[in-house]
Amino acid sequence: MHNFTRRHFLKAFGITSAAALTGIGLTPLAAHSAGKAHVVVVGGGTGGATAARYLKQLSPDMAVTLIEPNATYVTCYGSNWVLGGFESIEAITHGYDNLRDRDGVDVIQDKVIGVDADSRTVRLESGDSLQYDKLVMSPGIDFKYDDMPGIEEADAETIPHAWKAGSQTELLRAQLQAMPNGGVYVMVAPPNPYRCPPGPYERVSMVAYYLKTHKPRSKVIVLDPKEGFAKQGLFEEGWAEHYGDMIEWRGGSNGGRVEEIDVSGKTAHADGGQERVRADVMNFVPAQRAGQIAHDAGLTNEQGWASVDQRTFKSVMDDNIYVIGDASVAGAMPKSGHAANNQGKIVAAAILRELSGQEPLDPSSASTCYGLITLDYGVSIAAVYQYQNGAQAAVEGSGGVSPLGQSSTFRRQEAEHTRAWYAGITQDIWG
Amino acid sequence: MKHSRLFAAGLVASLAMAGTASQAIADNDEITRGQLMAASCKACHNAAAAEKGVPDLSRVSAGVIQSQMRAFRDGEREATIMDRHARGYTDEEIEAMSVYFARF
Numbered sequence: 001m002h003n004f005t006r007r008h009f010l011k012a013f014g015i016t017s018a019a020a021l022t023g024i025g026l027t028p029l030a031a032h033s034a035g036k037a038h039v040v041v042v043g044g045g046t047g048g049a050t051a052a053r054y055l056k057q058l059s060p061d062m063a064v065t066l067i068e069p070n071a072t073y074v075t076c077y078g079s080n081w082v083l084g085g086f087e088s089i090e091a092i093t094h095g096y097d098n099l100r101d102r103d104g105v106d107v108i109q110d111k112v113i114g115v116d117a118d119s120r121t122v123r124l125e126s127g128d129s130l131q132y133d134k135l136v137m138s139p140g141i142d143f144k145y146d147d148m149p150g151i152e153e154a155d156a157e158t159i160p161h162a163w164k165a166g167s168q169t170e171l172l173r174a175q176l177q178a179m180p181n182g183g184v185y186v187m188v189a190p191p192n193p194y195r196c197p198p199g200p201y202e203r204v205s206m207v208a209y210y211l212k213t214h215k216p217r218s219k220v221i222v223l224d225p226k227e228g229f230a231k232q233g234l235f236e237e238g239w240a241e242h243y244g245d246m247i248e249w250r251g252g253s254n255g256g257r258v259e260e261i262d263v264s265g266k267t268a269h270a271d272g273g274q275e276r277v278r279a280d281v282m283n284f285v286p287a288q289r290a291g292q293i294a295h296d297a298g299l300t301n302e303q304g305w306a307s308v309d310q311r312t313f314k315s316v317m318d319d320n321i322y323v324i325g326d327a328s329v330a331g332a333m334p335k336s337g338h339a340a341n342n343q344g345k346i347v348a349a350a351i352l353r354e355l356s357g358q359e360p361l362d363p364s365s366a367s368t369c370y371g372l373i374t375l376d377y378g379v380s381i382a383a384v385y386q387y388q389n390g391a392q393a394a395v396e397g398s399g400g401v402s403p404l405g406q407s408s409t410f411r412r413q414e415a416e417h418t419r420a421w422y423a424g425i426t427q428d429i430w431g
Numbered sequence: 432m433k434h435s436r437l438f439a440a441g442l443v444a445s446l447a448m449a450g451t452a453s454q455a456i457a458d459n460d461e462i463t464r465g466q467l468m469a470a471s472c473k474a475c476h477n478a479a480a481a482e483k484g485v486p487d488l489s490r491v492s493a494g495v496i497q498s499q500m501r502a503f504r505d506g507e508r509e510a511t512i513m514d515r516h517a518r519g520y521t522d523e524e525i526e527a528m529s530v531y532f533a534r535f
Contacts, residue, residue, distance in 0.1 A: 054470070058462060338474065345470045349462045361464045364524065365471040366516050382512050384519025398519030402511070413511050416484055424480030431479060 034355035035061030040122055040132040042112045042293065044068030044096060046075070046337045047325030048138030049429045050344025056103045059352050065130060066099065067122070069111040073430070076196060077337040078422050079165035083173055084206035085213075086375055092165065092422075094430035115297035117318045134351050137299065137306070137315075138325040138340070139291025140164070141195050144304070147287045150269075151261040159263060159282045162203075163195060175281045176207060181215035183280035188258050188268055189224040190285045193305070195326045195335045197230040198381065200285060202371035205235065208243045209374055221277060222249040223268055224256040231371065231381055231401050238373035238411075290327035297321070305329045310392045312350035312360050313343055322347050331392030333385050338367040341425055342385070362387045364395075370418035378414030465527030468520075472528065473535055493529040500525045 041052045044066055052066040072095045081087035099105040114123040115135065123129045143161065145153045162172040176185065185207050189200040204220050211218040220243075228251065229235075239247045250256035250270075260269040261284060268277045289295070289304030299306045299315050306323035307316045310331050315321045324347050325340035333339040342365035350360055364386045372378050383399035385392045402414060472488060481487035488496060502508035504517035520528075 341474055342471050345467060349467050352462055356461070358461060361462070361467060364464065364468050364519075366468075366519065367471075368475065368512060368516075380512055382515040384516060386519075395519040398517075399515050410511060417511060420480045420483035420485040421475055423483050424477050424485065425474045427477055427479030428474045 034059045034352050036063075037133040037355050038063040038065070038131065039134045039136065039351060040130055041066045041136040041138065042122065043138035043140060043291070043325070044070070044073055044107070045138060045140050045325065045340070046425075046429055047340035047344045048136065049073070049094075049096070049099060050341045051136045051138065051324060051347050052105045052107075052344075053099055053103050053429065054345050054348035055351065056099075056105050058348055060104065062352075063106070064104075065106040065108060065132075066096070067108050067110055067112055067124065067130075068096070069109065069125075071095065071109055074165040074169070075337065075426065076163065076165045076199070079162065079169045080199070080203045080206040081372065082165075082169050083162075083176065083203065084209045084372070084375070085173075089166070089170060094426055096430070098431060112293055113296075115293070115321070117297070117321060120320055133320065134355070135321045136347055136351070137294055137297070137321060137323045137327065138344070139293045139323075139327050141288045141290065141326045141335075142292050143286040144289055145286055148258070148284070149260040151263055151284060155263045159261070159266065159284050161285050162283060163190075163199075163285050163288075172281070172283060176210060179215065179218065179280045182217040183215065184219045184221060184278065185211070185281045186266075186268060186277055186279035186283065187220070187222045188261070188282070188284040189222055189226065189229075189256075191225045191287050193335060194285070194288045196369075197334050197336070198235075198369055198371050200224075201229055201231065201235045202373075203283070204247055204249075205238065205243075205371070205373045208239070208246050209372075212243060212246065218246070220247045221279075222247070222256070223258050223270055223277060224249060225252045225258070226256075227251045227253060230369075231379055233404055234379040234401055235371075235373065237404055238377055238379065242374050242377065288326075290323075294323060294327050299323055301329070310390070311362065311387045312354070313347045314350070322351070331385075332383070332394045333365075333367070333392045334369065336367065336369050338369060338425065339385075341429060342367060344429075368421060370414065370421050372415055372418055373411075374415075376415050377408075377411040378416070378418040379411070380414055380417070463527070465524070465529075466531045468524065468528040469531035469535070472532075476532075477535070488532040489535040491532060493526075493533070496529040496532060497525050500529075 041048045052064050056064045072093050074093045078092040096107040100107045111125040112122050113125050121129050160168045160172045162168040208220050255271045255275045258268045258270045266279045266282045290300050290306050294306050299317050301307050306327050307329050313322045313324050324343035326335040346363045366384050369381045379402045381401045384395045476488040478487050500517045503513040
């Protein structure tokens with residue numbers, strides 16, 4: 001109820017600002033030059049760190065503050081390779097020294113606990129507060145544990161989600177290492193929409209990659225509420241070739257819809273109680289929503305995500321707040337690292353143009369989601385997105401998935417490009 | 432085609448006015464759609480990715496970027512993924528983005 005009231009207030013506030021813009025010709029903000037403005041960015045993940053860096057690089061005189069609770073960020077992309085046993089957690093961990101020292105971003109290690117849109121202020125856990133001209137929120141995701149009976153957030157210590165990378169990834173890796181040969185790994189996959197659509201299927205590929213070498217009698221079972229998934233044909237082709245019948249995927253109407261998790265018994269109950277699947281290692285990836293601060297700030301819709309003007313990523317709730325990354329509703333753009341990286345650039349350009357009194361652009365961006373089935377077998381889905389008719393849409397005729405039935409050379413090249421993609425995008429963001 | 436050349440010539444002229452190639456975009460310069468498109472490409476086509484075999488486009492001329500993007504798009508050059516990307520751009524868009532890579 002509190003949120004609902006606040007949302008209406010924010011909306012009214014937005015409309016008032018728009019009216020002022022039409023009437024007078026300039027809001028107080030547009031009177032600023034971009035160089036004198038203060039932009040606060042919340043969240044130092046892919047979207048937020050990109051936005052902060054590009055704002056500063058495009059407008060060096062602008063004051064840009066990035067607020068992130070952790071000293072380093074571990075990317076979710078690449079974390080499956082740690083589970084595969086051929087990448088270290090250090091290799092997917094990134095710090096903020098270059099944003100601070102080279103780009104001149106003011107990086108503050110703190111947590112935002114409140115947003116007051118009226119006074120354009122964010123409150124920090126340390127007790128400080130900061131005033132902004134424009135606020136970019138890149139809060140990532142949080143989990144909806146309430147949607148699954150039997151399990152709660154604290155149970156992630158025994159049944160990891162590993163869908164925010166870091167200690168959760170290491171916990172799942174340790175459990176796989178401790179699992180006996182002949183054991184069963186069960187992935188309980190999330191319903192749409194969720195972070196990284198092909199992620200669960202790359203994950204089971206990487207788990208199978210590790211098990212095939214070290215514990216070849218083991219089994220991988222995916223319990224999935226969905227009837228299909230991203231790059232399904234490609235994954236199934238790769239699984240059949242490399243893992244035989246080690247991986248078993250069960251879709252929603254085939255016993256995959258889990259209704260309850262028995263935490264102490266590591267057992268998933270599916271199919272109206274008909275199916276009980278016992279795991280040695282269970283990996284439950286819950287249903288998802290925008291990060292908590294987006295809800296606290298009154299920026300989310302009934303589905304739990306932040307609606308934005310997809311041209312600029314400005315929140316529909318407030319004229320000075322932008323939401324990017326997995327938390328936003330972005331049309332055809334997926335909840336992926338590459339999309340968040342693109343949105344960081346789009347929002348930087350949108351803010352600079354608005355502060356300079358220029359019309360918004362119709363942004364166009366290219367995105368690739370790579371995934372590994374083995375160390376030497378990569379697959380991809382590509383897209384070019386454009387703002388068209390009020391939404392981010394895939395350009396007709398562009399993009400698509402890697403072709404089926406390709407040579408091992410093609411797959412190896414895509415695996416090499418997967419690693420090049422990781423090196424490139426993380427350099428672009430934190431390097 | 433004439434129209435495209437004029438468009439590209441205009442961009443080159445505005446680039447020349449904007450100053451040196453390596454300079455950050457100054458406050459009063461307008462950020463263009465072509466620049467934003469090139470910034471998107473840069474995530475995969477920078478120096479770090481080049482160490483793993485993907486071309487760093489800041490070292491490729493605008494003319495080569497244009498000809499190769501058209502070749503990928505029109506099926507004249509084989510690719511694992513660039514054909515799928517290149518089909519998302521018109522000639523005008525390829526020209527608009529191509530002039531920005533040297534500035535990164």
